[in-house]
Amino acid sequence: MSATTLPVLKPADFASDQEIRWCPGCGDYSILAQTRRALSTVPFPKEKMVFVSGIGCSSRFPYYMNTYGFHTIHGRAPTIATGLKLAQPDLMVWLVTGDGDGLSIGGNHLIHTLRRNIDIKILLFNNEIYGLTKGQYSPTSRMGTKTKTSPTGSIESPIRPVSLALAAEATFIARTMDMDPIHITTILQKTAAHKGAAFVEILQNCKIFNDGVFDNVADKSLRADNALYLEHGKPLVFGKDRNKGIRLNGLEPEVVTIGKDCALDDIIVHDEFAKNPTMAYLLSRFSNPDFPEVFGVIRNVTEPTYEELMENQLAAALAKKGKGDLQKLFRNDDLWTVE
Amino acid sequence: MSVSSPTSPGQQVEEVESITIRFAGDSGDGMQVAGTQFTNVSAIMGNDIATFPDFPAEIRAPAGTLAGVSGFQVHFASTDIHTPGDSLNCLVVMNPAALKTNLKDLLPDGILIVNSDSFGPTDLGKAKYATNPLEDGSLKGYRIIRVPIDKLNREAVKDSNLAMRDADRCKNFFALGLVFWMFERSSDSTLKWLQSKFGKKPDVLQANISALKAGFNYGETVEMMPVQYRVAKAKIAPGTYRKITGNEAIALGLVAASELANKRIVCASYPITPASDILHQLADLKEFGVKTLQAEDEIAAVGVALGASYGGAIGITGTSGPGVCLKSEAINLAVMTELPLVIIDVQRGGPSTGLPTKTEQADLLQAFFGRNGESPVAIIAPKSPTDCFNMAIEAVRIATEFMVPTFLLSDGYIANGAEPWLIPDLNKLPKINIIHPNLPNSGDSGKTHENGAGEPGKFLPYKRDENLVRPWALPGTPGLEHRIGGIEKQDVTGNINYEPGNHEHMIHTRAQKVANIAKTIPDLVVEGEQEGELLLIGWGGTYGSIATAVQRARRNGWKVGHVHFQYLNPFPKNTGEVFKKFKHFLVPELNAGQLLLLLRGKYLIDAKGLNKIQGRPFLVSEILEEIKPFFA
Numbered sequence: 001m002s003a004t005t006l007p008v009l010k011p012a013d014f015a016s017d018q019e020i021r022w023c024p025g026c027g028d029y030s031i032l033a034q035t036r037r038a039l040s041t042v043p044f045p046k047e048k049m050v051f052v053s054g055i056g057c058s059s060r061f062p063y064y065m066n067t068y069g070f071h072t073i074h075g076r077a078p079t080i081a082t083g084l085k086l087a088q089p090d091l092m093v094w095l096v097t098g099d100g101d102g103l104s105i106g107g108n109h110l111i112h113t114l115r116r117n118i119d120i121k122i123l124l125f126n127n128e129i130y131g132l133t134k135g136q137y138s139p140t141s142r143m144g145t146k147t148k149t150s151p152t153g154s155i156e157s158p159i160r161p162v163s164l165a166l167a168a169e170a171t172f173i174a175r176t177m178d179m180d181p182i183h184i185t186t187i188l189q190k191t192a193a194h195k196g197a198a199f200v201e202i203l204q205n206c207k208i209f210n211d212g213v214f215d216n217v218a219d220k221s222l223r224a225d226n227a228l229y230l231e232h233g234k235p236l237v238f239g240k241d242r243n244k245g246i247r248l249n250g251l252e253p254e255v256v257t258i259g260k261d262c263a264l265d266d267i268i269v270h271d272e273f274a275k276n277p278t279m280a281y282l283l284s285r286f287s288n289p290d291f292p293e294v295f296g297v298i299r300n301v302t303e304p305t306y307e308e309l310m311e312n313q314l315a316a317a318l319a320k321k322g323k324g325d326l327q328k329l330f331r332n333d334d335l336w337t338v339e
Numbered sequence: 340m341s342v343s344s345p346t347s348p349g350q351q352v353e354e355v356e357s358i359t360i361r362f363a364g365d366s367g368d369g370m371q372v373a374g375t376q377f378t379n380v381s382a383i384m385g386n387d388i389a390t391f392p393d394f395p396a397e398i399r400a401p402a403g404t405l406a407g408v409s410g411f412q413v414h415f416a417s418t419d420i421h422t423p424g425d426s427l428n429c430l431v432v433m434n435p436a437a438l439k440t441n442l443k444d445l446l447p448d449g450i451l452i453v454n455s456d457s458f459g460p461t462d463l464g465k466a467k468y469a470t471n472p473l474e475d476g477s478l479k480g481y482r483i484i485r486v487p488i489d490k491l492n493r494e495a496v497k498d499s500n501l502a503m504r505d506a507d508r509c510k511n512f513f514a515l516g517l518v519f520w521m522f523e524r525s526s527d528s529t530l531k532w533l534q535s536k537f538g539k540k541p542d543v544l545q546a547n548i549s550a551l552k553a554g555f556n557y558g559e560t561v562e563m564m565p566v567q568y569r570v571a572k573a574k575i576a577p578g579t580y581r582k583i584t585g586n587e588a589i590a591l592g593l594v595a596a597s598e599l600a601n602k603r604i605v606c607a608s609y610p611i612t613p614a615s616d617i618l619h620q621l622a623d624l625k626e627f628g629v630k631t632l633q634a635e636d637e638i639a640a641v642g643v644a645l646g647a648s649y650g651g652a653i654g655i656t657g658t659s660g661p662g663v664c665l666k667s668e669a670i671n672l673a674v675m676t677e678l679p680l681v682i683i684d685v686q687r688g689g690p691s692t693g694l695p696t697k698t699e700q701a702d703l704l705q706a707f708f709g710r711n712g713e714s715p716v717a718i719i720a721p722k723s724p725t726d727c728f729n730m731a732i733e734a735v736r737i738a739t740e741f742m743v744p745t746f747l748l749s750d751g752y753i754a755n756g757a758e759p760w761l762i763p764d765l766n767k768l769p770k771i772n773i774i775h776p777n778l779p780n781s782g783d784s785g786k787t788h789e790n791g792a793g794e795p796g797k798f799l800p801y802k803r804d805e806n807l808v809r810p811w812a813l814p815g816t817p818g819l820e821h822r823i824g825g826i827e828k829q830d831v832t833g834n835i836n837y838e839p840g841n842h843e844h845m846i847h848t849r850a851q852k853v854a855n856i857a858k859t860i861p862d863l864v865v866e867g868e869q870e871g872e873l874l875l876i877g878w879g880g881t882y883g884s885i886a887t888a889v890q891r892a893r894r895n896g897w898k899v900g901h902v903h904f905q906y907l908n909p910f911p912k913n914t915g916e917v918f919k920k921f922k923h924f925l926v927p928e929l930n931a932g933q934l935l936l937l938l939r940g941k942y943l944i945d946a947k948g949l950n951k952i953q954g955r956p957f958l959v960s961e962i963l964e965e966i967k968p969f970f971a
Contacts (some may be wrong), residue, residue: 016822018834052646062822063835069823070649071643073672079639083646083654084814086605086630091650091814092934109642114554114634265625309628317625324627330581330591330762333535334528336383337579338572 011036027178027204038188054101058125061096075106078113089307114168116306127206135209142219163286165199172198179218235267350535357416359424364433369511374411381415385572391423396695403465406971417571421883425958435466456489495553499546509550517610533590583760585724585753590620592731600771603646614685637665639906657683679738697954698752715853718908722882753880801835808853863911870920871898878904
């Protein structure tokens with residue numbers, strides 16, 4: 001195969017000809033723009049990128065990308081993306097889902113796709129609500145959320161997507177938000193580079209049905225005190241004055257003031273490559289007001305992907321038995337001939 | 340029936356055209372193995388064979404109970420046969436429960452071989468016998484042969500170092516040896532099979548061989564066997580044969596289709612009785628490039644298959660009735676996006692969990708209509724175990740040629756039943772030609788998208804050929820980037836479109852595309868009388884029973900014809916013409932009247948149903964009884 005130089009693409013090259021139908025002010029616009037930007041910098045042929053989505057506002061995404069795209073059915077995108085990878089393991093498959101599509105009806109498939117370590121990049125737009133069907137609560141909605149199906153307040157404890165992804169053994173887990181475009185771009189570039197199941201939770205504001213639910217971290221004036229940006233090899237430090245840190249007291253994380261409660265040396269250093277997911281799990285539990293919400297790459301390990309393990313098995317069978325001879329396969333051990 | 344030279348002095352040998360024998364015992368008694376071995380031997384010796392295994396759904400019901408009875412019926416003949424036999428010439432029972440459940444099928448004066456050791460009070464109690472049938476005279480009309488199989492078997496294998504429980508497991512081979520003698524079967528292939536299965540366990544191997552030989556010798560030596568039977572070789576078309584079950588044939592057919600189409604197959608399934616075997620077989624064919632995935636559930640299975648088709652492989656999923664229910668939404672996505680998809684439904688008793696190990700053919704209307712909206716799909720059905728091979732290839736051809744989900748409706752009876760298969764020559768099977776576009780196809784057509792003028796050189800994913808089939812464009816092809824989805828789309832461009840006129844146009848277009856499949860399928864063939872008083876109409880695994888009944892009816896001088904639909908949607912193009920040639924129509928089905936409903940609705944014929952929904956195949960006599968009144 002000759003070495004072809006890939007054409008240099010601009011974000012506009014990733015724009016399809018379709019008029020975008022998200023509500024004005026929807027967080028999805030930002031995510032779309034950063035995705036186009038990030039992909040234009042990824043050294044990978046555009047025709048080999050595929051966007052697969054489920055159902056929801058999030059899942060209209062493929063129509064707005066000038067790549068191959070498949071808008072499938074509610075919750076089942078991971079299964080279709082898996083089949084696609086089995087047919088063509090070399091494609092770069094992105095999966096766009098939401099908190100309803102991916103964690104409610106699609107929860108089961110999400111778990112198994114992550115545990116199989118299929119090499120697909122799952123972007124879960126979490127707006128803590130069902131937008132497309134007009135405002136019912138979702139598996140990530142906070143307890144007490146009042147919606148059309150919970151007029152007296154939701155009585156369900158929400159799930160934390162990153163905790164679930166860790167339980168499902170995802171090999172790449174990251175978190176970002178619609179209101180931090182530069183961060184989204186960086187995270188998506190890292191996601192593109194990962195080989196294996198990648199899970200990215202993107203906090204996304206639904207202007208119409210759940211406006212402001214992420215203001216604590218979306219609002220630039222509040223962000224520093226409420227958000228912890230993870231960087232591999234750096235201590236877990238946050239705060240307006242960069243003087244708050246996370247320390248472990250046994251297995252209990254604590255927010256401490258550096259210089260007052262302890263020294264910088266006592267602060268946990270983030271290791272995104274740690275095989276042991278325990279620390280990552282602790283981080284996934286952080287939520288305001290007691291702890292800062294974490295953003296960045298939470299986990300980044302390398303394991304054999306399902307597709308490569310399958311290819312290995314096919315190759316091993318070939319090596320052991322030789323290429324299959326169908327005419328021979330037709331014949332079993334008990335033949336008889338009629339003259 | 341002639342009396343030929345006996346194998347032992349004074350022994351009477353009767354030559355007969357066919358024998359139906361059934362092995363019945365507790366689930367743990369090895370009746371399936373015994374039956375399968377008997378079948379293999381008979382096939383190798385040149386008889387035509389047909390089988391009917393009948394086992395419970397549970398893995399192991401309590402030993403000795405009625406619920407735990409497992410049976411295997413073999414019909415072997417010197418003539419061409421199509422059914423496993425209505426009634427038994429010989430019944431082998433290993434315990435009272437097996438006797439209780441199976442005796443009614445034994446012909447008067449039939450041979451009843453009984454394991455007399457297992458008729459103690461406990462076993463009689465479990466089978467709900469108040470008195471011992473071996474002693475109370477209730478078995479007077481049969482030729483009973485009491486054999487203390489437990490004792491004799493233990494005696495035969497005592498030199499092996501097996502514990503009693505393992506020694507007892509050999510008694511099915513004792514029983515097998517006995518009937519081998521009785522029906523002049525050669526033990527060679529069974530001995531070979533034992534060697535291959537237990538070669539690494541010499542104790543077990545030796546014990547089973549000893550049991551088999553002891554059973555054979557017992558028949559020869561003990562003078563309580565009434566007669567030996569001889570069934571000559573059948574006159575079958577020359578060639579090399581093997582025995583095959585429907586599920587085996589489907590697996591081989593799919594791999595054959597893969598080679599004929601030069602395409603990888605990706606099969607994703609969730610284990611379900613009676614379809615799991617297909618995935619088992621395909622999973623072990625990695626040297627053919629077959630990719631299989633055991634999905635987390637039925638929906639994931641069909642999703643993976645659909646994704647694989649989207650990526651350019653042949654996506655296949657296998658299941659039974661309950662799985663089809665779960666897959667309906669994803670099948671509809673395939674209908675809407677017009678992608679190839681093969682859905683194998685090995686039908687079983689329903690509704691709901693129903694009768695997992697019993698046969699039925701009640702998913703036809705589900706295949707036609709079990710989805711929301713107007714959702715036409717291709718539907719075909721094999722008529723016998725060997726036909727499963729041909730129809731599996733057809734399913735792949737239709738799905739890929741017409742970009743449409745295609746149902747292959749098999750059933751538990753032909754899936755597990757066996758018959759001889761004339762091994763085909765792969766070079767003589769027609770190739771499946773698949774083309775993927777690599778160039779834009781819009782030409783200079785004007786407006787192609789909603790916010791701009793037409794651009795030459797675009798790819799239009801729903802631009803159709805003369806059969807209304809859209810191109811199978813694969814992700815990874817430069818310049819053809821486009822999006823597909825489940826929302827209604829504008830024809831040709833594929834852009835989301837809610838306009839009323841477009842929707843109706845698309846509904847009709849998708850329906851017409853499926854109707855166009857009729858151009859590529861064979862005409863309906865009439866067997867028997869080409870015109871006349873009565874036409875028997877069937878589909879699926881009932882072929883053998885109906886064909887045999889029609890054969891017998893014609894021997895009585897009755898003018899009966901038989902058509903058997905292998906293509907259900909669309910029906911063959913000459914179907915209406917065929918119906919015009921007959922006065923009355925009888926539709927035997929293992930359901931409450933599904934093909935009946937469709938034919939009455941579409942062809943306006945006053946067809947009557949012959950419906951049996953008991954989890955068992957038709958007996959030939961049941962069909963013949965319903966033909967009689969038309970000629971009374």
